[in-house]
Amino acid sequence: MKVSQPNLKPDHKKLIHSVFVFESDTKETKNLPFYADGFPGIVFFHSEHPVTVFVGSESKVMDPVFVYGQTIEPIRIQIEGPFFFVMAQLFPAVVEETLKIPVVELTNSCWTIPYSDWVLEPNFKLAIDSKSSSLAAEALIDFILKKGEKFQPDLILHACLEEILDLKGNCEIAKLSKKHGLSERTLQRRFQNYVGLTPKQFSTIIRFQASLYELNDVSKSKLTDVAYASGYADQSHFIRQFKTFTKQRPFRFREKI
Numbered sequence: 001m002k003v004s005q006p007n008l009k010p011d012h013k014k015l016i017h018s019v020f021v022f023e024s025d026t027k028e029t030k031n032l033p034f035y036a037d038g039f040p041g042i043v044f045f046h047s048e049h050p051v052t053v054f055v056g057s058e059s060k061v062m063d064p065v066f067v068y069g070q071t072i073e074p075i076r077i078q079i080e081g082p083f084f085f086v087m088a089q090l091f092p093a094v095v096e097e098t099l100k101i102p103v104v105e106l107t108n109s110c111w112t113i114p115y116s117d118w119v120l121e122p123n124f125k126l127a128i129d130s131k132s133s134s135l136a137a138e139a140l141i142d143f144i145l146k147k148g149e150k151f152q153p154d155l156i157l158h159a160c161l162e163e164i165l166d167l168k169g170n171c172e173i174a175k176l177s178k179k180h181g182l183s184e185r186t187l188q189r190r191f192q193n194y195v196g197l198t199p200k201q202f203s204t205i206i207r208f209q210a211s212l213y214e215l216n217d218v219s220k221s222k223l224t225d226v227a228y229a230s231g232y233a234d235q236s237h238f239i240r241q242f243k244t245f246t247k248q249r250p251f252r253f254r255e256k257i
Contacts (some may be wrong), residue, residue: 001030001081006137014092015098015148016194018088019141023133024081032077032085033104035212036245038165038205039089040069040106042113044140046128047083054078055108065113065124065140067099069106069195074246084133086140091153091161092195098148103196129206156180157194160187164199169207170231207231208245211238215254223250 008016017039020034043066045051050061053068054076070074070092079085096103101111118124123139126132160180164171176199177187186207191199211230227238242250 004133006134008141012141012145014153015090015094015144015151016141017091019086019088019137020200021133021137022085022087024083026081029078029080030083032079034071034075034077035208036071037089037209038195038197038202040067040068040092040095040103041087041089041142042067042095042140043085043087044124044127044136044143045079045083045085046131046136047079047081051083051085052078053110054163060110062110062255063112063115065118065143066110067095067096067101067106067113068110069103069108071108072245078198082131084127084131084136086136088140088144090144091158093153093157094144094148094151095234097151098144104193107196118181132186154190156182157191160191160199161195161202164203164206168210168231169203169205171203173203204241205245208241211242211250215250226250 001022004021006019006021008019020028021094024030032165033047043062045062045064053060054060056073077085094105095101095106099113121139121143123142127135127139153246160176173187177184180187182190188198191197191202195202197205207230211226211232214229215224217226223235223238227235230238232238232241239250242248246253
């Protein structure tokens with residue numbers, strides 16, 4: 001299976017955080033694991049076989065274009081090749097403002113984009129007919145840009161979100177709210193409506209994502225090194241939070257990578 005991350009143009013980055021493309025030209029069944037990353041998103045895939053999303057003990061067969069919300073539980077997507085699977089991570093408010101889907105209601109859930117909403121977009125059909133992942137990525141990005149033509153981000157909340165990302169989740173919410181002239185309670189309420197998570201929850205997820213990156217660094221053979229590099233106070237705190245998001249201990253997780 002090939003995994004790639006297309007570069008985004010500057011005008012894309014008001015709506016889209018990143019895009020990932022997974023593709024396979026074999027008939028093997030693949031299980032794509034996804035963990036909390038702080039962003040909802042939209043997917044466009046093609047396979048000749050049913051594609052199933054597993055969250056905990058629940059499963060759902062998905063249509064070719066769907067939106068997913070904030071993920072707290074680990075998610076597994078089972079897809080049989082040949083296939084392409086394009087995933088665009090969206091800045092949270094984009095989902096509600098442009099697709100009219102309440103971001104809070106999407107947590108650990110998926111919503112199908114009706115066939116009638118995308119079937120007339122020529123690049124979707126062309127990507128499916130030619131089995132082209134690059135055309136699929138272009139089609140999905142164009143679809144998002146068209147839907148989000150009039151989107152205007154909340155500049156204060158977007159700045160808070162970017163600051164948490166820049167600090168890899170290691171920031172004090174009290175200082176963040178004071179910096180932007182908001183009370184902690186106001187920031188929490190507005191942030192949750194904008195992102196679907198509280199600032200603390202979002203920060204916790206971004207720090208977890210930083211730990212995934214550090215765990216892939218083979219030079220860090222000790223859990224304490226990974227924990228401190230990711231901003232955790234101690235190893236036990238790191239292990240507890242890692243297990244919350246992956247249901248596995250960190251080194252057991254690394255063995256399976």
